[in-house]
Amino acid sequence: xxxxxxxxxxxxxVTGKKLTVTCSQNMNHEYMSWYRQDPGLGLRQIYYSMxxxxxxxxxxxxxxxxxxxEKRNFPLIxxxxxxxxxxxxxxxxxxSGDYEQYFGPGTRLTVT
Amino acid sequence: xxxxxxxxxxxxxxxxxxxxxxxxxxxxxxxxxLFWYKQPSSGEMIFLIYQGSYDEQNATEGRYSLxxxxxxxxxxxxxxxxxxxxxxxxxxxxxVGDKLIFGTGTRLQVFP
Numbered sequence: 001x002x003x004x005x006x007x008x009x010x011x012x013x014v015t016g017k018k019l020t021v022t023c024s025q026n027m028n029h030e031y032m033s034w035y036r037q038d039p040g041l042g043l044r045q046i047y048y049s050m051x052x053x054x055x056x057x058x059x060x061x062x063x064x065x066x067x068x069x070e071k072r073n074f075p076l077i078x079x080x081x082x083x084x085x086x087x088x089x090x091x092x093x094x095x096s097g098d099y100e101q102y103f104g105p106g107t108r109l110t111v112t
Numbered sequence: 113x114x115x116x117x118x119x120x121x122x123x124x125x126x127x128x129x130x131x132x133x134x135x136x137x138x139x140x141x142x143x144x145x146l147f148w149y150k151q152p153s154s155g156e157m158i159f160l161i162y163q164g165s166y167d168e169q170n171a172t173e174g175r176y177s178l179x180x181x182x183x184x185x186x187x188x189x190x191x192x193x194x195x196x197x198x199x200x201x202x203x204x205x206x207x208v209g210d211k212l213i214f215g216t217g218t219r220l221q222v223f224p
Contacts, residue, residue, distance in 0.1 A: 033212065042116075042203060043157075043214040050210060058211060090157060100147060101212065103157035 002027045004104035006091050012110045013081060021076045021107050023091030031094045032074040033058070033101065034066065036087040043090065049074055050096075081111040114139045114208045116215035123220050125194045132179070133189040133218045135204035141165075145207040146187040148178065151217070152200040160202075163187060194222045 004025045013019055025032065033048035035058075045058030049068040063085055065077040074093075078085060088108050092101035115138040125131035137146065148160040163171045163178045171178045179188040191198055199222045204215045 031210070035214075040216060042216040043205075045212055048210060048212075056210065059213070088155070092157075100159040100162055102159070103149075106155050 004091055004093050004102050006104040006107050008107060009105060010108050012112065014112055015082055016080050019078050019081060021089060023074045023076065023104060024072050025093040026072065027093060027102065028071065029093035029095055031096050032068065033092045034076045035090045035092065036060065037090060038087050083111050085109065086111050114206055114213050116204050116206050116213055118204055118215035118218050120218045123218055125220065125222055127196060127222055127224050128193055130190060130192045131194055131220065133202050133220065135187045135189065135215060137185050137187060137206045139206060139208050141208050146178065147205040147207065148189045149203045149205065150200045151203065161189070196222050196224065198222050
């Protein structure tokens, strides 16, 4: 089944404790992206990647890191999480930026 | 800077009626794409429809159609014959270059 998977789905952590949210897709897509969704703000793009070893900032990259060492994986790293990073995070992939993106199920992160 | 505006925080429609969800956008680029996504209460993001800036005909996908008025910079979603399962959040988004920018969403509620 073609899909985008994210892990974990739910995470509660404390300020400053490094964490990684994994994202994997099995559709051989070149384009992958991370978004955060906050009430009243819609989805905002954090980082995106056009291909392996190619990443670029979206609109809200501060406090996040990404890497794209393999085509299928695009982990989101929070080196020192803060409470303002409490949010619902979505990973998405697509054949390129020109086409619709397929979204993962979301990761609900709470930073206390 | 690119921007998407959805001015209707919430909409109600009776089952079997048609409903229009508004979306206006702002970009100085000539090449862009417009997307609509649905987010049911379960949280996943579901792609509905796409319109390219150079497409002369309005996009349609089943009960969904996109009323694209380029001069007015609007890309309204029309849902015909509403069903109870259409109750969800609906997001309009614009792709410019490799970035995807979302609006704040419209919550649609379909009543019997």
